[in-house]
Amino acid sequence: MNALLEDIYAILSTTPERWQRLVGTLPIGLLTRPPATGEWSALNCLQHLLDAERLLFPVRFRAFLAGQNLADFDPHQQHAEVDAQTPAQLAATFAxxxxxxxxxxxxxxxxDLGRTTQHPKLGTVTLAELLHxxxxxxxxxxxxxxxxxxxxxMLGSGPWRSFFRDHENGVPKE
Incomplete structure (x- = not known):
């Protein structure tokens, strides 16, 4: 396996462990707390990652290997089967x-990294680009x-709050 594939494999292999640790440790109120209007909670992010793992990346990966064009994907589409699972179930399914x-x-x-196919909005894309x-x-x-x-x-950090301004959701960046 070349360096690019090793790096991608390393990133993709750590994500489930991180999520299992988060949902196994943090209280549900913190996981579901929306950070700002229109932003996603931590749990929403996990639900989206699970959707992408079920419906997007492996599907596109297989399409590349089969020489097929890619289908479009709506990241905002809701999936009831995901919404009905507990955080621990979501993390386990994702893993x-x-x-x-x-x-x-x-x-x-x-x-294989140079293989190309057509994306409905982006045009010609390579397998390496998909993996990145x-x-x-x-x-x-x-x-x-x-x-x-x-x-x-951050909101409760008093005078130290200024150190976190770059990470505040819903606050315009200067």
Whole structure:
């Protein structure tokens, strides 16, 4: 496995562990607390990551390998089966699905990274670009969740609050 694939595999393999630790440790009120109007709670981020693991990245990965074009994906579409699960169930389901995805990733050969296909909005894309996006997506929504978790603590930090201004949700950046 080349360095790019090793890095992506490392990122993708750590995300489920991080989420299992978060939902196994933090109270539900903190996980579900919306950080600001229109922003996602930590739990919303986990639900979205699970949707992406079920309906987006492995599906697109398989399409690449089969030489098929990619279908569009609506990240705001709600899925009742995800909403009905507890945080621990969501994290466990995500971990199980991610193990399946990691097994897929192990099949990639260096020469596969240059494969191209058509995205309905972005045009021609490569498998390497999809894999970069998958890792960045994991990190983005985990950081987003952690930022949501930070909000009540930043608000209560008194004179130290100014150190966290870059992380406040719903506050215009200067």
């Amino acid at each position: 199980r699905l991610r193990q399946e995805s990691l097994a897929l990733l192990e099949q990639v050969k260096d020469e 996006t998958w890792a960045a997506h994991d990190l983005n929504h985990t950081v987003q969740a952690e930022r949501a978790l930070m909000q009540p603590f």
